[in-house]
Amino acid sequence: MLLAVLPLGVISAGCNPSGSTSERNERWATTENTNVAIDWDKINEAYKLAEGPEDFERRVNEIYGGREIISVSVADLDDKTQLVTGFFDKNTNGAVDEGEKIFTIRRELTSATSAQYQTVGYGPYYGYHSPFLSIASGMLMGSMMSRMFTPGYAPMYQQPYTTSGSRVADLRQTRSSYRAANPGQFQRSQSGRTYDRPAAKSRTAPGGGSRGFRGGGKFGVATKGRAVRLDA
């Protein structure tokens, strides 16, 4: 970790090329198909402070309040550009497939001592765009970010890093421990639902459609407070 030299945090440059409205820069962005909000400020901060892809994915999964594990792909597109993709690896093939992507972070080196990055939401998080976040050599940041300001920097992820299947199991374990130790930080949506419970509109009815049927209940619940385990 580098020490802060400039008394500045990440600076919003206030530039949004997508023409999106101010709504899109809200800290919390959800859509009707999303039941777990992502704290994008924390995701952006996690990227800035990460010591590497594995540290970043650990941080991301501690921030995310849902049941799924968020996998990460880190790819250096060229000497100046890094693209980080967060995704739900639903088919567990270790690749970003159609419909799995939930966010990207695109980082571009703008000079020898400055860079900027922007986070964009996809799928259930479509609609979120962070401002361009400026960073400068000397700011407090992790080595995943600071490395690009070192003399003789060469991109490390021309061969992309992607969360492996075994790593997913590790992340699940690590996150469980984190949640147990930090129950108050667990983010829950207002409805208390998790993302992978499909919203009513997207629900598929394996029995041949819901027409002619009325709904009853669902047999998984959002926990309310800390539960006590009974063993006997």
Place this chain on the structure above:
Amino acid sequence: MVATISELPFRERPALELLNLVGERPEPDEEYAGYGWARVPRLWLAERGSPARSVDDALLLALHCPDDGEALTADVELYFELPEPPPVTVLASRFFAVWLPRLPTDVSAIVLALCNPHEARLATPPSARAPLHYALGEVESWQSRDDGRIELRAPSWRRTP
């Protein structure tokens, strides 16, 4: 204060009430947290890609898993909201060991209305006297407006020997 598994208020309830099928709603209630058991002469298990199949003379157990439950390969964490907090969790295997001997045994099948998001493969509980039907994935209850049949829908169903 519930201190042991045997003290859980796991009671017999009318099947429609147990499955939250009392009242009219277009979709299952995701907040429904009721639990208990019922004997049902027939219900239908529906899964993707296959016609629903009937299960007759069943002991129906309505249970819930917590949304942040432990990922286990051969067991499911159960979650019970109680009249007085805190809620409690119990492993399904331990719950069955305590409760199945107390429930009717002269049935042809035991059906779990229980989400199994981690797709744990369950074995027949030692105290079970009938095959166990359980789901892989999320479970919803539905009732036909035409003939009143009860369907439990899940991505897939499994049956122990």
